[in-house]
Amino acid sequence: MRLILMISVPLFAGLAHASNNTITIGTVQTLDTSFYIHTFGPTLLNLRSKHPDLIFKTREFKDYDSMVLAAENNELDFFMTSAGMAAYLERIEKARAIATRTHPRATIPRESVGAAFISRSDRNDIRTLADLKGKKIAAYSDEGFDWYLALNELVRLYSDIKEIEKHTVFTNHEFPDVIARVANGDVDIGILSACEVEDLLKNESFSSKDFKVIGPRKSASLKCLHSTDLYPGIVVGAFAHTDPNKAKLLASSLLSMPPSRDAYSWGIANNYQDIESLFRKLKIKPFYNPTLESVWDEYKNFVYAAIVLIILFIIHYLRTEQLVRIRTEQLRTEIQKKVQLQKEASAVRDKLNRAERSGIISQLSSIVAHEVNQPLEAIINYSACLSKYVENNYREDKTASEISNRVAGSAARVAAIIDHVRSYAKKKAKKLSCPSLRR
Numbered sequence: 001m002r003l004i005l006m007i008s009v010p011l012f013a014g015l016a017h018a019s020n021n022t023i024t025i026g027t028v029q030t031l032d033t034s035f036y037i038h039t040f041g042p043t044l045l046n047l048r049s050k051h052p053d054l055i056f057k058t059r060e061f062k063d064y065d066s067m068v069l070a071a072e073n074n075e076l077d078f079f080m081t082s083a084g085m086a087a088y089l090e091r092i093e094k095a096r097a098i099a100t101r102t103h104p105r106a107t108i109p110r111e112s113v114g115a116a117f118i119s120r121s122d123r124n125d126i127r128t129l130a131d132l133k134g135k136k137i138a139a140y141s142d143e144g145f146d147w148y149l150a151l152n153e154l155v156r157l158y159s160d161i162k163e164i165e166k167h168t169v170f171t172n173h174e175f176p177d178v179i180a181r182v183a184n185g186d187v188d189i190g191i192l193s194a195c196e197v198e199d200l201l202k203n204e205s206f207s208s209k210d211f212k213v214i215g216p217r218k219s220a221s222l223k224c225l226h227s228t229d230l231y232p233g234i235v236v237g238a239f240a241h242t243d244p245n246k247a248k249l250l251a252s253s254l255l256s257m258p259p260s261r262d263a264y265s266w267g268i269a270n271n272y273q274d275i276e277s278l279f280r281k282l283k284i285k286p287f288y289n290p291t292l293e294s295v296w297d298e299y300k301n302f303v304y305a306a307i308v309l310i311i312l313f314i315i316h317y318l319r320t321e322q323l324v325r326i327r328t329e330q331l332r333t334e335i336q337k338k339v340q341l342q343k344e345a346s347a348v349r350d351k352l353n354r355a356e357r358s359g360i361i362s363q364l365s366s367i368v369a370h371e372v373n374q375p376l377e378a379i380i381n382y383s384a385c386l387s388k389y390v391e392n393n394y395r396e397d398k399t400a401s402e403i404s405n406r407v408a409g410s411a412a413r414v415a416a417i418i419d420h421v422r423s424y425a426k427k428k429a430k431k432l433s434c435p436s437l438r439r
Contacts (some may be wrong), residue, residue, distance in 0.1 A: 022055040026067050026076040034313045042260040064199035077242045082145040086235035087272040094240040099254040100114040101234035104263035108204040111234035114194030114226035115149040117214040129215040133157040137168040146193045149228040195224035337390040365421045
C-alpha cells in the first residue's frame with residue numbers, strides 16, 4: 001500500500017492544472033507498517049474517491065526537521081503524524097490540528113494511544129512497575145510516541161534519562177523485534193503500543209501464557225491493555241499558511257469519513273496540554289526551554305532544600321562555635337584552678353618542709369641543750385667552788401678573784417643560752433610587751 005501511494009503521487013501530480021486543486025500532505029517516514037495500512041492508505045483513498053477534482057499529493061520526509069523545513073518554505077498544506085509531533089508543529093509553526101484518529105477500541109480521540117510493558121510470564125521478579133528499575137528494555141524507536149509514554153513512567157524510577165537509555169535496545173522495527181527479544185531472554189522488558197497486545201493475540205503471534213503486561217491500568221475510554229497514561233493518536237493538521245478553504249474542506253471530509261475496514265475513524269481532540277506537559281517533563285525541545293522561570297519551577301524544591309541545609313549548617317556552626325567558646329572558657333577556668341591548686345600545694349609542701357626542718361632543729365637543740373647542760377652545771381659548780389676557794393685563801397690576789405668571777409659569769413651566760421635554746425625547742429609562746437612611747 002505504501003509503495004502504491006508513493007508511486008501514484010507523481011502520476012497524479014502531472015495531471016494537476018492549478019495549485020488550488022492540489023493538496024499536499026506531509027508525513028515522516030516510519031518503519032511501522034500499521035500506520036500506512038490502518039491510517040495513511042485508507043484515508044488517502046477515501047479522500048481521492050470523495051474529491052476526484054482535487055490532487056492529493058503526499059510527501060514523506062526522513063525526519064521531523066526535514067518536514068519542518070518544507071513547512072517553512074510553504075511546500076506543505078497539511079501534515080499527518082503522531083500527536084506528539086502535532087504538538088511540536090503547533091509550538092514552532094503555529095500549526096493547528098483539524099482531526100484526530102480514534103482507535104477502534106477507544107471511545108474518545110484524546111485517549112486513544114498508550115504503551116504497555118510486557119515481560120515473560122515466568123519472570124516472578126517482575127510484577128509491578130517498580131520492578132522495572134535496572135532491567136534491560138527493548139523498544140521500537142527512540143522517536144516513537146509510545147517510547148515517550150513509556151519513558152514518562154521510567155523517569156519515576158530513574159533520576160536520569162540517559163541512564164534509562166543505557167538499559168534500552170531499539171529494534172527500529174527490524175527482526176528480532178521486541179516480542180522476539182523478550183521471548184529469547186535478550187531483554188527483560190518490552191514496550192508495545194496500547195492495543196498491540198490484543199492485535200498480537202488475535203493474530204496468534206502472542207500468547208497470554210508466555211507473556212504478561214506489567215502494571216496494567218483500567219480505563220473506560222480505551223478497552224486495551226496499557227501501562228501508561230492515555231493520549232491522542234494520529235493527527236491531521238494544517239499549517240498557519242494553509243488556505244482556510246482547504247482546511248475547512250479537509251476537516252469536513254475527515255470528520256464525515258466513515259470508519260475504515262479496521263474500524264478506525266476521525267474525530268476531534270484539540271487539547272494537547274497533557275502532551276506539552278509530558279514533553280516538558282522529558283525535557284524535549286521546544287517544550288522545554290531552560291528560562292529563568294522554568295529553571296526555577298523545576299529546581300525550586302532543590303533550592304528550598306539547599307537553603308534549609310545552609311540554614312541548618314549555619315545554626316550548627318554557630319552552635320558549635322558557642323560550645324567551643326564555652327568549653328574553652330571552662331578549660332581556662334580549670335587550668336587556672338589547677339595552677340592555683342599547684343601553687344597552694346607547693347606552699348603547703350614548703351610549709352611542711354619548714355615545719356619538718358624546724359622539728360628536726362628543735363629536736364637537735366633539745367638534745368644538745370640536754371647533753372651540754374650537765375657538764376655546764378659541773379663547770380658552774382666548780383667555778384663557784386673556785387671562787388669560794390680564792391676568796392678564802394687568796395683574797396689579796398685580785399687576778400685570781402677576777403678570773404674565777406669571769407669563769408662563773410661565762411658559765412652563767414652559757415646556761416642562759418642553753419635555756420633560750422630549750423625554750424625555742426619547746427615552742428614556748430613568746431611574751432609580747434607594749435613599750436611606752438612616752439619619753
